[in-house]
Amino acid sequence: MTNSSDLTNFAAQIRLDSLKTLKKMGQGHLGGAFSIIELLAVLYGKQMRINPQKPNWSERDWLVLSKGHAGVALYSALANLGYFDKSLLETLNQGGTTLPSHPDCNKTVGIDATTGSLGQGTSIAAGIATGLRLKNKNSDVYLIVGDGELNEGQCWEAFQYIAHHKLNHCIVIIDENKKQLDGFTTDILNPFSIVEKMRAFGFKVWTAKGSDVVAIDTAITECKATKNQAVCLVLDSVKGQGVAYFEKLTHNHSVKFGNPEAKEACIAAIEALNEVVRSKKCSK
Ligand SMILES: Cc1ncc(C[n+]2csc(CCOP(=O)(O)OP(=O)(O)O)c2C)c(N)n1
């Protein structure tokens, strides 16, 4: 996908499939999944060097979803690229599934790292990036971290390591959606300026609106072109991004669709997203 309308359409498709999957399950981590959907569309739709037919291709780029609770969005992206059959999405987190709610690289084709215990993905990505450098590989590692996740000290150890070793092929992306599990990050543990902190840690830092595929794409291209310094993109995103009802919902970390209002909003959003996806397909 090379143009922004294809990427926007891919994002709508990922959001649609994520929402249908969560509705089928009756509840799930909607907020943090939705805030990274445009990012995933840019990465998997354009920026990453991947081959869904050869998921373990040795020259591929890697993605570590350290905020593993957003797994549903990653699965929806992978299913649309053909890593596995889309019908599998309906089995999310059910007994015997290959799609656990949090990603597991031993269970799911296309998943590069097992995550869910917040913080740990940062060290995993640093390790993968080190291994790639030692093997003289030309692959990039995309590390997606939540803003609440930054409460984990492990993140800062890994960032210091990435910056010290100038692992510029490990692109650190922080999803600053301003909320964590039970409220605003500023109320729970104030992160102050994430951009300034990452700069102080030695990173070259970009920012982009989490909903803006063009801005994200431009920032990632510039990250990839940087030599001799660690790179970081801070996403200015909205928890529940892309569906007004869920953006405004106070407790949108994990949404339950048993609540009639949420269910109604979900059905309306599915209809609207279906329409977006259909109309874009027709206009081609
Ligand atoms: C080590 C660890 N502690 C606690 C949790 C429970 N937990 C899951 S998501 C979450 C909040 C994460 O907030 P943030 O990183 O901002 O995620 P997002 O807003 O993107 O959903 C917490 C505390 C966990 N998964 N791992």
Ligand SMILES: [Mg+2]
């Ligand atoms: Mg957050």
